Amino acid sequence: MRAPDTNEILLQIDGVALSFGGVRALRDVSFNIRKGEIRAIIGPNGAGKTSMLNVINGFYHPDHGAITFKGRTRTKMQPFEAARGGIARTFQNVALFKGMSALDNIMAGRTLKVRRGLLWQILRYGPALAEEVEHRHRVEEIIDFLEIEAIRKVPVARLPYGLQKRVELGRALAMEPDLLLLDEPMAGMNLEEKEDMSRFIIDVNNHYGTTIALIEHDMAVVMDLSHRVAVLDHGVKIADGTPDEVKKNQAVLDAYLGVAH
């Protein structure tokens, strides 16, 4: 795919290290994400990909290193602060609010945009109602975009896995994020669902201009979708570049296929 024209850096990771007791999940990892690009992070199981996402959105606090997002450098941050900064994410295992309908799940994604407080919401009249309707409009646009009109009132626990993933993407989109982190958006999907999801990811990137960082195991998908790929192995970045460059990289081939002894 054609890379975006701009070279403006949205997120810069500098020498991030993270360890859990004796396990060193990330060792001195540095890379950047440019504004408007689709950036893939790949690597074998246990390479530290999900840990990397968790560091980016404030779930884990790195032992060393700095994260610069939209020009602001920080090391310690709470997840809701990351959300406020414009970082949204989906999970490897779907993390929807099971007791709520698809519509309510996506509406919940609008939380940060809600301006009227407790007392207005109790009355639900005038400006408060107008605001609620306004959010509903935005959410309905996302529902249209993701083609889930028919299931909007269904409790998400009753939905099949593929649709749950779609609702989760919708919830992240409702936040109107600057950076969207997708943790294995296609895990456990069949070919058709993967094609749908790929289409949505490309559309999100094209239409909304959202920068996307995704972790994925399906190499065909990664190579087709992403502009640039970073490869992690045992917590170390072993390669970084365009899909073509990465494909030819000897270290990457060794990590995935093993080295003859």
Place this chain on the structure above:
Amino acid sequence: MLYRETGQFKTAYAQDMAIFPIRQDRIGLGILLGIAFIGVPLLATFHIWPFGRDYLLWAILLPFLVLALAAIGTNILVGYCGQISLGSGAFMAIGAYSAYKLGTGVHIPLAWLGFAISIPPLPVLASILLGGLAAAGCGILFGIPSLRIKGLYLAVATLAAQFFFDWVFLRVPWFTNYAPSGSVNAPELNFFGAVVQTPVERYLLCLTFVTVIAFLAKNLVRGNLGRQWMAIRDMDIAAELIGIRPLYAKLTAFAVSSFIIGVAGALWAFVYLGSWEPLAFSIDRSLQLLFMVIIGGLGSIMGSFVGAAFILIVPIMLNLIPTELGVPLSTETITHLEFIIFGSLICYLLIKEPHGFARLISICKEKLRLWPFPY
């Protein structure tokens, strides 16, 4: 056939987001409110069956309304926000005693500072609402542990609130205005000149409170704050990642829940009991409220009403049926039988329908909408 949405087209999101989007529901609710606000008082005033005596009004409808209100409060915390609480009885007590103190005048002698804080007796309505606010304040205080602990451990922490306030109201004579017996009497129920005395007036007063608060609570739970509570309940990690602050969501749930429970406590004391002791708000009350929301349906305002009705009416039925059948049982046997039947009924219900009566009703409604072609 009757419960069908066919032909009811919605042309604006506001219509789809209305409190009762289906016309039949609106009509049903209108009829119900009509019966409650006009039918029952009329029948009761003229002593027409089944209101021949005041028994139905006094012993069933009045406690049902107040406890349903308390159950709504409990449901907001336990059902919507997922924070198990065993302290509802305590918050009812706080509402009751705060309203009592405010209604009879507060006097705090601060001898070492050389002056005293005195507040003259407030009107009843103000003291009931302020009693609710006092309960909300205590609710926030005892909700702080919920930021660290979850589930059963939180239940234990709220249990501490229950025992602490039981103790305070029993042992600190200031709260009971130094009444030697520990029992206190409610002030006159004077609402802007209209004195509420007869059972019918008391019933109407509670009904008004319950209706207004139930509507406002429903507004809240289907708005953004309600979604925040449910998000915290269903998956707190994901909730945080979409920008929900756990601190704000949990403490507002504690505050709103305690406010409603506090108002219910004040009504229970002022309107239903008239005079009361701390025993009226013991741990039994907390458990009763918890049962109500579990049986009625966690996360449902309507479920709170159904649960309250079930918990109150079943024991009475169990009492009445043997008498009607002409099987004379000793009071002891009845009490034991009541426990046995009641307990097994609850177990059976929870196994068959763990989401309570509210879920059962919504399933029925869904089926009805498609009946007689279930596809």
